[in-house]
Amino acid sequence: MPDRFTPQERSRIMSLVKGRDTKPEKVVRSLLHAMGYRFRLHRNELPGKPDxxxxxxxxxxxxxxxFWHGHAGCRRAAxxxxxxxxxxxxxxxxxxRDKKAQAxxxxxxxxxxxxxxxxxxxxEKLRRNLNQFIKGEEIAEND
Incomplete structure (x- = not known):
């Protein structure tokens, strides 16, 4: 199926996609802050510039x-x-790039x-996983 937007319209739409301070980032930051953790954002000196x-x-x-990072087996990654x-x-x-930066x-x-x-x-599951990760505990897959 061809794109229903002109190349100029598609370019404008894509330019509006944010790379930082996204809603999911803000949710995780809010959870971490409420749990009492302090953190830094987008550290340039680290590989991959972690969120x-x-x-x-x-x-x-x-x-x-x-979608953007190709989550295997996820319907959103089609x-x-x-x-x-x-x-x-x-x-x-x-x-x-993700794989290299993470390594x-x-x-x-x-x-x-x-x-x-x-x-x-x-x-709630996300909060538990964050807490386990920071404390160095294993995160249960089925949790």
Whole structure:
């Protein structure tokens, strides 16, 4: 199916997509703050510029949109059929960049957590997972 927008309209729409201070980021930041944790945002000097950094604990948190970062098995990550070559390249590059940055962070002694957009529905579970992650406890998959 062809794009229903002109290239100029599509460009304008895409330029409005935010890369930081998104609603999911704000939800996680609010939870962390309410739990008493203090953090830094988008630290340039760290690989991948994590969305949230807790330097005291050497923890980094990435909040990924399922579409933009290619969340495997998620319905929100379905790739568009129109302009497929462009989107496949873009998302594959995002995934490769994420993988590289995360490996560099781990090799530097940082623990990291990736929170996917689709995991934001259950805030109590998200709060538990954040607390377990920061305390260094294993996060239960079925939790």
């Amino acid at each position: 949230i950094v807790l330097p005291k604990y050497r923890k980094a948190i990435f909040i990924h949109g399922c 790739r568009p059929e129109s302009n497929a070559d462009f989107w496949n390249k873009k998302i594959d590059e995002n995934m490769a 560099e962070l781990k090799n530097s002694g940082w623990d990291l957590l990736v929170i996917w957009q689709c995991e934001m529905k259950d805030l």
